[in-house]
Amino acid sequence: MDRSRFELRKFVAPEFIIGEKARLLAGRYAKNLGARHAMVVTGPHVEKAGWVEGVVKSLGEEGIGHTVFDGVSPNPRDSEVMNGAKIFAEDGCDSIVVVGGGSPIDCAKGIGIVFSNNRHILTFEGVDNIPIPPPPLICIPTTAGTGADVSQFAIISDTGRKVKIAIISKKIVPDIALVDPEPLLTLSKELTAHTGMDALTHSVEAYVSNASSPVTDMYALESIQIVNTYLPRAVEELKKLEWRYQTMLGSLFAGLAFSNASLGAVHAMAHSLGDSPIFRMASVMPSCSSMSWSSTTPPAPAGTRPSAGRSASRPRAWTMKRGEPGSWEPLPPCGRASVSRYGSPISG
């Protein structure tokens, strides 16, 4: 029997607004959250492309001051988080607005964690290890792939051990995500393709995860459908807002799915690669995950996975075969996140 059908499952998601110019609502929502001086976390490319300007203006219109922090490299480093937290405190910031891809978003989450708890970022590794909630966080994603704008994950590079660590907690789900397709218009072909494949990997890993549920399946399957249809179009026509909107929607659904169902071997292996960009890794890894990809693989048997069966009847280029539901066994103790605790989707 399908063990997920009657097990307790929880679904955590932030408030989000998706649509053209959603980013310009940053000021209004920051005000709603009580912000007086926000740290705007971003990356140099996003800033140069002009996507930060309107956000900062919207803060100003609500009388909210800001400090821009753009000292974030691809794959945010522990030292960058610590530096950001220092500046956050020095400038009297009380909230974070992040405009960027997965790296600035993860860095922003890290800054909030360190500021509230006053400890080194690497001490929060694992699941539910954040005692005090971080300050309000508004996320404006500028890639369609990360999912960090809605997820309870933050991935930080441990520069000492040269690996990426995962910090997983409901406390780092943003307060609001403003999901705007417009910033995608300046994304290169290569980044569009790689981040899109990251979104696809999120959906697939969430769908085959042991912690999946009917709710996460719904988002995962729909995301696979959307990304499969629209990512090639977006890569072909980079300036077409409709394709960009669809890939953003696919990324949002993928984020909601994996944030609640978690991931699998592909991301575990990508994290181990440390400073190699995760999206590049994800894009070379589909053949490595433990499911079978095939255009001829039959859908899950009727009754074992209602949502899979239903969706499999829809036209799609790919179907997939799950791992045996009962084949997962807890890993031996490893001194990291408690596997049994992690495996329980209702922890925290």
Add this chain to the structure above:
Amino acid sequence: MRESLGITVRLSDLGVSRSDIPALARTAILDPCLATNPRKASVEEIERMYLNAF
């Protein structure tokens, strides 16, 4: 799909060498993401998957 999007990069293109793979696999097996993988993977299996992407 990967190829149709022009993504052809392999691990070897990212500066990873074959001798790095055992250490990568030993780290990967400790990653929390592996806890929810549908099949339990051994270090050897993870090494093989890295080799597939090499």
